[in-house]
Amino acid sequence: MSHKVKPRTLAGTLELLPNDQILFNEMVDKIRKAYESFGFLPLDTPILELSEILLAKAGGETEKQIYRFEKGDNDLSLRFDLTVPFAKYVSIYQNELVFPFKRYQIGKVYRGERPQKCRFREFYQCDVDVIADKLDIINDAEMVNIIYTAFQSLNLAKFTICINNRKILNGLFEALQIADKKVEIMRIIDKIDKIGEKAMREELEKLEVTQNNIDKICEFILISGSTSEKIEKLKSMQIANETFVSGLTELEKIAKYVTEFGIPEENFKIDLKIARGLDYYTGTVYETFFDEYRNLGSVCSGGRYDNLTEYYTDRKFQGVGISIGLTRLFAQLKEMNLLQASNHSIAKVLVVPMDENCSNFALKTAKQLRDSGINTDLYSNFQKDMKAKLKYADKQNIPYVCIIGENEIQENVVTLKNMQQKTQEKQTVEELIKILK
């Protein structure tokens, strides 16, 4: 065979070397553990769905970016998020599920973007959502708690969970009688951190918002102080609009619950600028930032929606959920050298028979270790010299090497090498198990 295909991986997909993969999987495991600590149930839906299902709510970027194709009689697409399949799932199984239905899902999603640095065509999302016919606002606070728990356990950087409430924004715009322009205004507000107050004011002027209203908007979104001070200031604005008051009441309750959950002040903030692009959010919205790396953008976002399943069923469900875009986050952290090099290994010990004659004792030792719950790699290339064998352990961060030669077999011991301390000592297998446990 002489014709070769140049081996390569599609741009915009993530493929890692083993040590990075271990690190990535550890992050997945921590997120999963955090989500499960709140009793959320696992879900795994197909990546491949009927296009009609995924595009029930069609239009915009989604239709342009989706991977869609025909096979046989089927018009198929790759899912572009985990939210639409969740809505489908709840609609199908509504009579079998117990509500409130709390689920988490960690899986790959697909978007046919032009690949750029830290923009992916295939990437992991880690979602939690809770859904029910009627959902108390305490669930919105629980989401803050979940984000807090997940990022505490990931231990990546100092972070702040920022929340806002769409009703407050909508109510304000109604009160100022500029509700007809609210989508455009929200889009402009959302950019204030990037473009600054001045440029934001100019854009609002172009939209023909009156100077008076622009002042009110700025006064509003720039309200400062502690969480309780912000709530007091919002109350004192005395905006006589039902939607505004309802949103403010929700925000106040969430703030109370968040305190009761024991989440530190420094990790939680009301940020009235946050609008979130997605138009299905109807109440609370979340964004999460690393305090020292705000340029990364939000690392965990979400919100409350009133009728996610509307394209599939008449039954109305309220829901609230958040999502971590893990592939992007991992790539960004790696790019910025913020990932601590993993010193974790899969194997705790490498068993090395000196030659083929030592295999019997080595195999038995490996079995005893594994039976004791110790992950044990067995070095199997008898031709290689000891240097190569130790290098193998070293490159994989395996902390111990257990050498078995003729002498060891005669004495019924093993030579245990501590790779970090560069020490070695003879041990019985029983002692070995105790040390490695």
Added chain:
Amino acid sequence: MSHKVKPRTLAGTLELLPNDQILFNEMVDKIRKAYESFGFLPLDTPILELSEILLAKAGGETEKQIYRFEKGDNDLSLRFDLTVPFAKYVSIYQNELVFPFKRYQIGKVYRGERPQKCRFREFYQCDVDVIADKLDIINDAEMVNIIYTAFQSLNLAKFTICINNRKILNGLFEALQIADKKVEIMRIIDKIDKIGEKAMREELEKLEVTQNNIDKICEFILISGSTSEKIEKLKSMQIANETFVSGLTELEKIAKYVTEFGIPEENFKIDLKIARGLDYYTGTVYETFFDEYRNLGSVCSGGRYDNLTEYYTDRKFQGVGISIGLTRLFAQLKEMNLLQASNHSIAKVLVVPMDENCSNFALKTAKQLRDSGINTDLYSNFQKDMKAKLKYADKQNIPYVCIIGENEIQENVVTLKNMQQKTQEKQTVEELIKILK
């Protein structure tokens, strides 16, 4: 909004209700744990690859079944197995990887089959492979050990790992001077369990194999006895063919190692009928059967290959690996009612505040439980009555419910309900944590 899309899931994909999903995930976790106990490293490659890469070795069923489509300038496909992406990965990163490279991968693969019962278009494979420039036969024995460990921990049914060696078959055909027909002969041999010896003989006659050679083939593939008896009988056939002798030596070594690994006789068998369809296997081949459900076919298969990366690189790698088709296995077990209904839950306890006024104490209790490592669900719908709340716990197999009302708050205790024993008792939070731990 009035137009609804009927919510449904693509035929040939698996979507489970939460209790089954928990069971499925437990199986994945057990397999992962078994693979990691041998020190195998995790790998995650993209599902979406360039068609040129996946179809480097084109032809046959693969090309017909692959999901292939264009997007922008790219000709893309969904991977149809984990072996081809593994070969690509090793070819790309050969200078960064440490050899022997031992990796496991658990992920979804895609085949555009007509969906039938227990045939899937999207399904999980759970693969382990070890690859190196030169790979000692001890690795072939380790694969038996891995299969044994995985299926012991899955604890589904009595199983037998059957192995054979392609070289023995090839050598025999060379010695009988029928090597030109070996592909067809192997295909016929492979069917003996389905069609019986008589029909197999007839098919061989049609292929114009001489009666004498048919007798030899039958004598050979029907050799019986213990593993060591089979090896003795094969030796006593005195087939003067290098390939045959080499294969027999390998088989003998594997049998020796398998004993040294402590794998019970009843779980391991030499089965000379096994040929395996895939033509890249060059030595050991594996199939695994449930003793009482042989009709399920092999639940874990694999083999040794000499040059998996030949389409991508000139460097030659030897490898050996096995694969569990988990989605199919799960569906079959479910179909046959062989899956024990999971009594596992994600949450260990459900915290139930009697009404909104009890939320403060409930939230603090939930936090203390979670901080102690106890998965804790919080019931948040204050409107529902106690019956609905208990039903929620019951349906999800949550073993304990922790009720918090005015009385409990005054006494600074909680009422702990044991859902299985239908008993309840007041406990302090400290006692509660001790009981749930």
